[in-house]
Amino acid sequence: MLEREMEDALNKQINEELYSAYLYLSMSAYFESLGLSGFAKWMKIQSKEELKHAMKFFDYIVLQNGTVKLLPIKEPVHSWDSVLRAVESAYQHEVYITSKIYELVDLSQKLGDKATENFLQWFVEEQVEEEKNSYDLLNKVKMVEKNVAALIQLDSIVSNRKED
Numbered sequence: 001m002l003e004r005e006m007e008d009a010l011n012k013q014i015n016e017e018l019y020s021a022y023l024y025l026s027m028s029a030y031f032e033s034l035g036l037s038g039f040a041k042w043m044k045i046q047s048k049e050e051l052k053h054a055m056k057f058f059d060y061i062v063l064q065n066g067t068v069k070l071l072p073i074k075e076p077v078h079s080w081d082s083v084l085r086a087v088e089s090a091y092q093h094e095v096y097i098t099s100k101i102y103e104l105v106d107l108s109q110k111l112g113d114k115a116t117e118n119f120l121q122w123f124v125e126e127q128v129e130e131e132k133n134s135y136d137l138l139n140k141v142k143m144v145e146k147n148v149a150a151l152i153q154l155d156s157i158v159s160n161r162k163e164d
């Protein structure tokens, strides 16, 4: 059974994850508009990951006999100044999401909600992975930033990302 405060916070996190999916889909569209189909694919896969994260929260609330409340998803940015700026925002977004997961852990501890604290451990680990993936991408883009030929080559490399 979830306390109301915990249920509300988990519902907000569903929204954060759905917004993440929206943001990465928007980045995918931006990369498509630049002709960078590899980056577009990477972001589309990331967007699908976020939907899975949202569904984990959804299913957990249901499992705990709580009520899922879907909130409005805010409009994401549609374009960025450069490839570098886009991947920088992807990384910063993951750091932000990590902070939201930590807030949920803090709340579960404050409420003595062991089940939710345990459930959130998957996300604590997942965020390490999420930050690393976007940080690696950011570093690669930094390396090739001013070299169009190298960027096109990188586009082909990142297109190898597979869905989990």
Ligand code: OFO
Pocket: 017, 020, 049, 050, 053, 093, 094, 097, 127, 130
């Ligand atoms: Fe759901 O981890 Fe990224 O945002």
